[in-house]
Amino acid sequence: MPNQEQATNNFIGEGGGAQRTPTKIFIGKGGAKRTPTPTDFGHMRILIARTMRKDRKKLLLWFAKVFSLPILFMLYTIGIYLGYHPKEESEAAGDFRLFDGFNLSYPQAMKLGGFDSEFVARVGESMTIPWIELNTTEIANGTLLSQECEGIGWPSTEVCVFFHSENSYDLLYGGGESVEPSEHQLAGAQWAINLALGSLSNASQVFPVKLLQRTPELVTTSDVTPSLLVLLLPSCMYVLAGLIMTQFLIGPISYEKINEVSRSYLLVGVKLRSYLFQWVLYYSICGILTAAVSALVSVYYDIMPLSNGWLIFVSHYLGLIQVYTVFTLLMQLVTQEELAQGVPWISGIASMCAGVPLLIYQDPDSILLTILSVISPWIGMLQYHGIYITYDTYGYNTGIQPGVNVIESGIMGNMIAQVVGILLWMTAIAIYSSPQFNDWMSGQKEPIAAANEDLTLEETISGDNFEPLPPGSKPMLSVRGLEHTYFPGCCKKAEPVEVLKGLDMDICKGEVFGYLGEWPENAEVGFVL
DSSP states (O other): OOSSOEEESOOBOTTSOBOOOSSOEEEETTEEEEOOOOOHHHHHHHHHHHHHHHHHHOHHHHHHHHHHHHHHHHHHTHHHHHTOOOOSSOOOTTOEEEOOSSSOOOOSEEEEEESOHHHHHHHHHHOOOTTSEEEEOOOOOHHHHHHHHTTOOSTTTEEEEEEEETTEEEEEOOOGGGOOTTOHHHHHHHHHHHHHHHHHTTGGGTSOGGGGOOOEEEOOHHHHSOOHHHHHHHHHHHHHHHHHHHHHHHHHHHHHHHTTHHHHHHHTTOOHHHHHHHHHHHHHHHHHHHHHHHHHHHHHTTSSSSSOHHHHHHHHHHHHHHHHHHHHHHGGGOOOHHHHHHHHHHHHHHHHHHHHHHHHHSOTTOHHHHHHHHHOHHHHHHHHHHHHHHHSTTTTSSOOOTTTTHHHHTHHHHHHHHHHHHHHHHHHHHHHTSHHHHHHHTTOSSOOOOTTTTOOTGGGOOTTTSOOOOTTOOEEEEEEEEEEEEOOOTTOOOOOEEEEEEEEEEEETTOOOOOOOSSHHHHHHHHHO
């Protein structure tokens, strides 16, 4: 054996033995040394570098993986951007706002009565709203007029007015407890009466009559929440863009699974867990760009212009990581390419069928949406879009800011649900890739014990042909005493040739194994046997 250090993949000595190596062996004064097997993280780093090299060769595919979602989202919501009109002032439920005298609603009919029938008649003649059906009476008692007005229905149907004096009157209306004094139709009736009184007293010559009408209106939650179109359009379009992006993401994963490329890595010692997690890690690194551009589109494209950009980025990023973990696992369960392409659409449509009705009939921060966000990343995306839009310019007009309304708005609950979902699916990947799970799936009752786990160095000698097996090795194939002799034919005068002289060898899991013979048929015969 030479003294200088040299590297070889196979070594033939005088005894015809071969030097075993999983990757590379260094031969020197100290004898044969095995190259250490990479750790799980080392395997992940090698596989990620391999995927990056592939993506560099196909930049268009990498661009589609990273930027297809924000670009499609921007195209799908261009109508919101072009039709955006910011509110001049912020309103919150429970506040009061004043009518400005424009765009009022009026009752279909008004019945007038009061202390002086002639005054009531003059008021009726001064009414200038042509679409109000006016009925003046000679009822001079408020109680009698009130009795006639009982059960008149909603203010939009008829409103009764009783004048106590030239400067005092009552509005009588039905509708029960559900009718507020600030109803639009009542404000319109008051406006019409004030306009007629101002005309009778020539008040319009002193100041504009429209300033007389400043009826306050209670701002309700329905007044400040966005319309369903504004709420659902960006949410559903973002999910649709995510489904298209997923088609590019799952392509390499499903291809390697269906064509058993992933199995080739397992045969050389890469753990299934390391192989699957490297996909999640690689896409998570690329997802930083995807989430950043999506956040820019959300803010500067006027989808969520008032909310904190970093919060929007975190919501987008957590949703993307959950997508990566979900479909990395699901692609391991699919064995047909056509079905693999359809899995994202099936999951996306099912999620929208479950999430959109909840978004319509419940608040975006509802507990049911939060629970479903743990399971489905698409429902999580629907929820946080609904929350941001509700608090932005189309809704409460405040946005979501750290330290102000992160918990109150429900966005913190959504983020926690996404993190729990990521951990849940990563746990599912770890269970799926465990040897115990594979043994259970294959019907094997007890997992095979690790061979040579407690053997000493002397007990791991594999015959005279090969170096000792290191402790913890798991032989997949063991050969002992393999012999073969070629005998000449009946018409040939030759001596028998012994080509295999008691071959002993062990092929362990994770090794790339090969051996040479003095003649080509020597190794071939051993392989065939």
